[in-house]
Amino acid sequence: MKNKNRDFITVKAEDGVEKHYTVEALFDMEDQTYALLESDDETVLMRVENENGEQYLVGLNNPEERNSILEAYQIAVEASQTGDLH
Template identity: 60%
Template sequence: MMHDEHRDYITIKDEQGNLKDFAVEALFEMEGRSYALLTAEDETMVMQVEGEEGDQYLVGISDPVESQSILDAYQIAVEEAPAE
């Protein structure tokens, strides 16, 4: 797997026990909660960031509708952000 030097990577185990590397594309907040946008070759997912600074972990969002609505809202925010 080709890794971009400027990105953080995280390995996630799925329900079948398979390990997969995801790039951390973005960290963002929405409605007072923190989320991480993760991508692999064929998959994009959003996970909630729990815990305090220095002791944080990712929690999967079990509701696919909630996950998609967070992803949609993030995409809209990115598209509407002023270009620097």
């Protein structure tokens, strides 16, 4: 079963439309926390923001930032699978 032991989240877009995602990963990079979310038809990377004790998700609008973070995440995943992560 693919989603066994996974967390689920509902994201409400600015237009009020709700979409359900599986939390594939939460990770820290460059003093920021990111969430990799997956639905039936898309995978989304969002930044986790903290304000007044509340957490919320912010979309990454800059393609260079998104690609850079995804590349670094993929390198870390591959390194951890081969035991090269120090």
